[in-house]
Amino acid sequence: MPEARSSSQDLMRWKKKPPVxxxxxxxxxxxxxxxxxxxxxxxxxxxxxxxxxxxxxxxxxxxxxxxxxxxxxxxxxxxxxxxxxxxxxGLDGGVPEAIGHWNVFKQQPTCPHELTRNYIVMNRGAVKAGLVTARENFNYHQLKDIRISDQDDRRLKREPPSLPPNMTFGIRARPSTPFFDLLQHRYQQLWVQEQKATQKAIKLEKKHKVTLGPLYETRSSQLRKYKPPVRLDALWHMPHFQKVGPHLDTFPTEADRQRAFKAHREECAVRQGTLRMGNYTHP
Incomplete structure (x- = not known):
């Protein structure tokens, strides 16, 4: 028995304790x-x-x-x-009040307002009593102050507008497109007919248009178009800026001068470049 108790205690000791x-x-x-x-x-x-x-x-x-x-x-x-x-x-009762009752706002008491005077009835009674002057009417209104009740006042002030019985509210819907006209290409045929009628009307207008003959130039039209020539005078130059001929001619004849210029033009390509040795393009 003691051995059994010790073994059970060891098992309980080694068991994992539940989390706290x-x-x-x-x-x-x-x-x-x-x-x-x-x-x-x-x-x-x-x-x-x-x-x-x-x-x-x-x-x-x-x-x-x-x-x-x-x-x-x-x-x-x-x-x-x-x-x-x-x-x-608004929810002092906690959860039971929120679940079992509706939070309904109480209607606030309306402030009493002064009723409108019924001058039609009061004036009718004053006329029947033989009162005509303004002072007599004022005293009669003070003596017999007749007011319009709330129901009558509401009915007179807030009458519903008279609307026709077949009135449609909102935007009117577009009529539906006939399906058979689409299958028969009716709209295409109408467009072609309209184009033909337009072209025919343009041709008739051109046909009935009066064609004018050629226009002849008259003296007045020529004078109207004539522009007198403007003489462009040479600009004035100062004498010491004018071109002066050469004072020394090193070529004996004009033919020698042209030959020298021709040789210079032929050697121009050879005398160009950075080192004056010519510009050549190598392949």
């Missing part, structure tokens, strides 16, 4: 409240000598962090009865 479920407050603990004089114990980091006030523990420059604890915050938290989040005043 932690609450939200354990996972995300609420922020710590600021320290007070009553929370200070001997040996703590914030233990001080002399006069100690609660306001001293709300100064982040004075408060020291306790060993193994998060740093204290100087801001004070609201009381226990404070609710975080948005408070909706």
């Amino acid at each position: 479920r932690r609450t939200v407050s354990q996972i995300c603990p609420p922020p710590r409240r600021p320290l007070t004089v009553a929370d200070i114990r001997p040996g703590m980091e914030n233990d001080r000598l002399g006069v100690v006030r609660d306001s001293m523990f709300q100064n982040p420059l004075i408060v020291k962090a306790e060993l193994g604890k998060p740093r204290e915050r100087s801001s004070s938290l609201p009381g226990i009865d404070f609710n975080y989040g948005l408070y909706i005043r």
Whole structure:
């Protein structure tokens, strides 16, 4: 028996323990409240000598962090009865009221308004009573103040507009295209006929158009088109800028001059280039 108990205890010991479920407050603990004089114990980091006030523990420059604890915050938290989040005043009953009842807004009381005077009835009664002057009518209106009821006033002011019974609201739909006209190419035939009629009308207009004969030039038309010639005088040049003939002629005859110019033109390609050795294109 003792051996059986020890074996069962070993099995239970080696079994994997179930994970411990932690609450939200354990996972995300609420922020710590600021320290007070009553929370200070001997040996703590914030233990001080002399006069100690609660306001001293709300100064982040004075408060020291306790060993193994998060740093204290100087801001004070609201009381226990404070609710975080948005408070909706229309649903005070919570979930049961939201499920079992409709949130219906109460109709606001309408402010009393003054009824419109019925001058037709009052004037008719004044005439029947023999009252004609303005003063008598005013006194009669003050004595017998007849008003139009709400129902009659509403009926007179808000009469529905008179609309025809067969009136269609909105945009009128386009008539449907006949399908047989599409199969028979009716629209193409109509277009061809319209083009032929247009061409025929243009031809008739050209036919009935009066053709004028050739126009002859008259003296007045020629004078109208005539432009007198403008004499372009040579520009005036200063005497010392005029071209002066050569004072020295090195060629004995004109033939020698032309031969020299011809030789110069033939040797022009050889005397060009960077080194004056000619420009040649090699393959």
